[in-house]
Amino acid sequence: MVSTSFSAVAAATSDERFARMRAETALFMRDHVLSIVSHDLRSPLNAIHSWAYVLERKLDPNDAAAQRALAGIRSGVDQQVKLLEEAVDSTRAETKALPLTRAPFAMRQALDRSLDDVRRALADARGVTIKLDSQLDAEQCDGDRERLSQAIWVMLAFAVEASAPGSSVALASSVESGSWRVDVAYTTSFAALSDAELPHAFDAFSRKQAMLAREAGRIAWVLALPQRVASAHGGMFEQGDTLDGQPSTLSLRVPLVAV
Missing domain, CATH: 1.10.287 (Helix Hairpins)
Structure with a gap:
């Protein structure tokens, strides 16, 4: 009981x-x-x-x-x-003007929490496997843990939504040149994004817009949160090309200390 x-x-x-x-x-x-x-x-x-x-x-x-x-x-x-x-x-x-609540936190814990949440809420239900590749342990970042966890959540959830059932998403994270780097790699499936029968985290409008051709430098609208969080930390967020049946990557980089 x-x-x-x-x-x-x-x-x-x-x-x-x-x-x-x-x-x-x-x-x-x-x-x-x-x-x-x-x-x-x-x-x-x-x-x-x-x-x-x-x-x-x-x-x-x-x-x-x-x-x-x-x-x-x-x-x-x-x-x-x-x-x-x-x-x-x-x-x-x-x-x-996104306010941040900065404090040192273990990057691996934030990574694991976002990963577990997306697995439980979306990936398992869609039959998508998320594979983690990271040697992070107790390394810390001075930033807003909650906002950065949210950014990773959105990146993972979008990658899962854009992946065909039975496929896999790769999550890689490391410390690189004084920055925390998180990369999410997946193979885009427009059929999976538009399939109303599959579980979804995002609404049909945002998923449809994500499949449209983008102007240079612009991201899919649904990825606005990780872009804004990265920018507020003095970092960068990038989205690779979104072409049906082709691999793509979402990348977030933020300084380990405030700049």
Whole structure:
């Protein structure tokens, strides 16, 4: 009876962490998309604003209709900029300046926790094996353990979701040139990402977007959390190409000490 109760508590705790991680992932993805929207809309709005000044010098100041049209263009640009500032930029403030709770922690423990959580919540149910390759033991990193564990969780969960049932994901971690490096390697399966019958950690929209061609340097939206966490630590996050049937790698590197 005692062992059964312990198992039930452990399962409930794991379910709670799984639900929390799904919510955290969705929050960072939302703010990442808003950031892209803000950036990509400002460029054409700035161009429209500049051309409005060019038109002003060309148009007859006595042409009332042309002046009304010009005023309408400027008013529209101003309204769009105000909307970006009030609705978009303010909404993403929660993750734009990500606060960190820094303290020394054992990297291997954080690694093992994320690995165990993803195995229990997703990998076992999908028949995906996660293989760990790491010589880390008691080495420590001065950073936000919870945020870095979340970043690894998202990397592993995405790799599992993008892998065909029965395949394997490779998790490698090491200390390299004063940085903690974590690499997750897998072979992409679009069928696995889109199969509604398989267990999933991420919603259908984010999985569909992850299969689209990406502009150079941009990541899949669902990976916004590890990118933001790496950046807040003064590190880097990279996503390899996502091509159906081809191997890919997710890489996170953060300094061992604050920079």
